[in-house]
Amino acid sequence: MASVTTRPAPIAPGAPRRRRPWRNILIGTSFILPNFLGFALFTLVPVVAAFALAFMDWDSYGTPEWVGLENFQRLWDDESFHVALRNTFYYAGGHIPLTLVASLGLALALNQKLRGVNFFRTAAFFPYITSLVAVAVVWNMLFNPTAGPVNLLLEAVGVDDPPRWVSSTGWAMPAVIITSVWRDMGYYMVLYLAGLQTIPKEYYEAAKVDGANAWQRFWGITLPSLRPTTFFVLVMLTIQSFKVLDLIVVMTGGGPGRSTLVLAQLVYREGIVEGQFGYSSAIALVLFLIVFGVTVTQFRLNERRNAS
């Protein structure tokens, strides 16, 4: 839910100004304070601290010490960091396009007037609200190399030597990606269904009169009309992909070896397990900058496309 910010709403007009401002400050503060105290202490302060800690040397026993960019130099030489960085991009590179295509496909398939379509929509959404532990447990068994249903199916269709999935370094990440696509596609499907509702059906009728077939209508009308939705889905998917953590922790624990180690997990390991507060915050800052950079780039590209 991190990206609700992509389109901040206009500032509320609020009540007209006829009372004295100090009274309004008092009333406004009294409304906001209960939440703000908790929010400031447990979110705002840690966010600011995370930025500062990235430039400090601090483990659980010593006192924090300003070291400038030293943590980042250490990052550069840390092989685990390079592995985690590569894996994070690998995951994002698989998860983003596959989820996008799967959710759009689901939305198109479920955007029909058919009796019982609501049942199918509910079913498609259900994986998203299932806990990751249950999801990981089930899929780990489905991916069982010798007797799992996935490989039995592959053997049945003629794959002689099916991959060993989560037990192999090469196929663990694809297994994680498939699981996450299955889990998330229902969520983005809901966003796409909302987008599909906004396309006037006159467009389709006019195109049919002009003799456009279904394929042409999809490329000529549906896809261009869905561009704002696609952009939004893309931004949310990007943020969600780069910060992936719990699915990895529950499903593979980063293994086998380091084959599914991702950045957020490295932050957890170095910071919370090892107590290297400064160093882990430097990794966290890199993670944040990647998410931020990709999101800003997407906004720029979107603006340029809208302008042309």
Next chain:
Amino acid sequence: MTTLREAPPVTKGPSRHARPGPSGPGYARLRRVLAYAGLAAVTALTLVPFGWMLSAALKRDTEVLAIPIQWIPDELRWSNFTEIWDRIPLAAYLGNSLFLSVTITILQVLTGSFAAYGFAKVRFPGRDALFLGYIATIAVPWQAYMVPQYIMMQRAELTDTYWSIILLQAFGAFGVFMMRQYYLSIPDELCEAARIDGLNDYGIYRRIVLPLSKPALASLALLTFVNTWNDYMGPFIYLTSNELWTVQLGLRSFVGQYEAEYAMIMTGAVLSVLPIMVIFLFGQRYFIQGIATSGLKG
């Protein structure tokens, strides 16, 4: 804004028959059959893992990964569902999860909607700067500041207590943001009229705004509840004592300890998912609304 129920169709019945090209009742029926076949295929894809989970939960351990797969076991072992309560303290785990989810949901909905009124309906200097603070942090992934949070909790000696989870999750920016968006859609004239009738701001919040925002409150409550119930990393980081564990931690640890007890693991998974399934089926509308509004409106 859309719900799974209220979605208007893209093509209406009459126009389908009226358009040029192949038509007639036979063609329409064929199309419908094909459409259903497609839907069934798609749904099988999403539901098969659940079916497999349920089927495995009713088997013996040795039958779960037997070849060929038996989707419906010869003997349904319902006893798995009674045995599991003795194998792991599942009742305690479920109770812990319920306690955390309910507490955090109540706090989030109360303080969130209260603050949202301040941000949407009271005008005072500094308000928008404060709100910007909320917005800015939503954009920062939680993974980037989990370490400072952990340090704080460690220094306050709140790790391995529910306080850490509750304090960290009950005051999220998301609830404030979502409720504020909804309150902005309530006309100010309504509040002004109530003011003229003698209500103060607290009265307006309680008597006017709160009753009007029931759907949004329900959305926020359901989303918060499910998120807390399903949360793994929070309890994983903070709760080390077994008696504090949530159902997610308990299930994960069971998997780690008794890797080969496939059937029992699946039974636990089914029981951990069941409450969420029931809640979702009853509150579906609010879920979808919550997602669609917080995502697309504003």
